[in-house]
Each structure stands twice: as C-alpha cells, then as structure tokens.
Amino acid sequence: MLNNIIQKSFFKGLRQKVGEEQTKDAQKLFVEILEENKAWATDKPTEFNLIFTSMVLAAFRILKKYQYTDWEEIIRYCLMERTKKKQQFFMKLYLFFDRKPLKRIVKISKTKQVKHYGSQNFTHHIVKDTNQSFHLHVKKCFFFDFFCKHDALEIMPIFCSMDDIWGDLLLPHKHGVQFQRPQLLSKGDDHCSFKFDRTDAK
Template identity: 65%
Template sequence: MIKSMIEKGFFKGVKQKLGYEKANEIRELYIMVLKENMGLATDKPTEFNLMYTSLILATYRVLKKYQFENWEEILRYILIERTKKKQQFFMKLYLLIDPNPFKRIVKISKEKQDKHYGNVNFTHDIVRDDEQAYHLHVKKCFYFDFFRANDALEVMPMFCTLDDIWGDVLLPHKHGVRFSRPKLLSKGDSYCFFKFDRTKKESL
C-alpha cells in the first residue's frame, strides 16, 4: 500500500514536469533498475529504500539522456518542492503540541534506525546520547552506496537535502533543539554526522 502510494505520488510529479511520454519511459526504466539492483535488498528496510532510490535513478538517467541542463531543478521539484509545504505544515503542528521536541526527535531517530534503515546496509554509531545532545555517525549509507554503484553520485548532495524539509523547521530559540550536519558522505567526508543539541528556549 505505502509503496504504491509513493510510486503514484512520484510519477504524478514526473508527469507535471515532463509529461506522460517521458513519465512512461521513466516507469519502464524504473522497473529495469529495480530488477538489476534487487540483490542489494538484503532486509526489509532496504527493499523500501531500493524502490525509492530506483525511482530517482531512473528519472536522473532519462533527464541526462535528453540532456536537461536543469535536471537538478526538475528532480528537486519531484522529490522536495512539490510536497515540501505540506510536510512542513504537519511538522510545525507536531512541534507546536509536543512539550519536549528534543526528547521526541531523539526517540524517532532511534526508532527509524531499525524500522526505516536497518543495520545491514546502514551503520549507526551513537557517539553521544544524553540530556543535552544526541550525536550520530553514519559511516555506511545504502543511499550513497547505491548511487555510487550506479555512477550517479552527483544526485547525492540534493538527496541529502531531504532532511532539510523537517530540519529547517526546527528553530533552536523556539523548540529548544538545534539540528546540524557538519559532515556528509556526499561532500567527501568519511561519514555523515547528525547532531541534535538541546538549546535554551526564548521566553515568550
């Protein structure tokens, strides 16, 4: 159900930007990419992540095939801009009613490590976990490995900005937590560094 909803939403964005003909071409290529890389799906979380990265790779290849100079802008619209406001609205609402955003975000991060990423194709090294900070190193990332194996690493910096959809909504002075990523595999670093630091809220 979730898989079909994501595919449907993704191709809706593709059709809006590229039309039905190229959307059909991308769909056919997506099926091929998925089959070619199926061996990478060694656990349940990766099956889902493989679907997502295959959608992006197929679109990227078609955009490159037709020499779209604005390929990044088109892909960014399909992945991010098309639904960004809606996602941020619900995130803001969530933060408004949660009395302790820092604690909640740390809990969500830990839960996602098992449910959304798994420990086969991702590593999650928690280097600090206390009442003031939660710091996480990711040295192995399925997304990075997938795009590198398929000669599409230039997609990764934009792909990483997916975290900014919710990260930009976190206001240290308002929610009491600061999110940053001083290191990223996509920028040539040896690991991704996710930092959640508790901050002092400003009184209203």
C-alpha cells in the same frame, strides 16, 4: 501500498515537468533497474529504499538522456517540493505542542534506525546520548553506496537535503534545539554527522 503511493506521486510530478513520453521511459527504466538490483534488498527496510533509489535513478538517467539541464530542479520537485508544505504542516503542529522536542526527536531517530534503514545497509553510531545532546554518525549509507555504484553521486545532495524539510523548522530560539550536519558523505567526508543539541540547557 505505500510503495505504490510514492511511485504514483513521484511519476505524477515528473509527468508535470517533462510530459508523458519521457515519464513512460522513466517508468520502464525504473522496472529494469529494480530487477537488475534486487540482490541489494537484503532486509525489509532496503526493499523500500531500493524502490525509492531505483525510481530516482531512472528519472535521472532519462532527464540526462533528453538533456534536461535543470534535472536537479525537476527531481527536487518530484521528491520534495510537491509535498513539502504538507510534510512541514505536521512538523509545525508537532513542534507547537512540544516546545522542548529533543527527547521525542531522539526516540524517533532510534525507531527509524531499525524500521526505515535496518542494520545491514546502514550503520548508525551513537557517539553522544544525554539529556542535552544526541549525536549520530552514519558511516555506511545505502543511498550513497547505491548511487556510487551506478555513477550517479550527483543525486546524493538531493537526498541529503530531504532532511532539511523538517530540519529547517527547528528554531533554536523557539524550540530549544539546534540541528547541524557538519559532515556528509555527499560532501566527501568519511561519515554523515547528525547533531541535536539543546540550546536552553541549564
């Protein structure tokens, strides 16, 4: 159900940007990519992530085929910009009621590690977990490995920036938490680093 909703939303955005013909080409290619790479889906979380990445890879290849120089802007629109305000609305609401959100952020992160990513195609190393800080390293990332395998690492910065949808809303002076990502696989580092630190700690 969720997969269908996300696909419809993504391709609706693509249709708005490039028209019906190119969108149909991308949808057809998406099915082919998904079938060719079904062996990647070794657990339940990756079944969803494979659909997600195959959809984006298909759009990327079609946009390149038709020589869209603004392909990155188009994919960002399809993935994020169309729904960014709605997603941020709920995050803002949550932050309004929870002025010291570190504890909840940590709980959400640990839950997502299992439900959204799994342990077979992602590795999550918690390097610090205290009342003041939560630091997480991701050394193996399905998204990075998938796009690397398909010669499309240009897409990775877009995926990484999806965290900014909610990350940009965390204001240290207001919410007492600072969010940083000093290392990213997409920037050539050997891991992604997610750092949450209380700024109001005493």
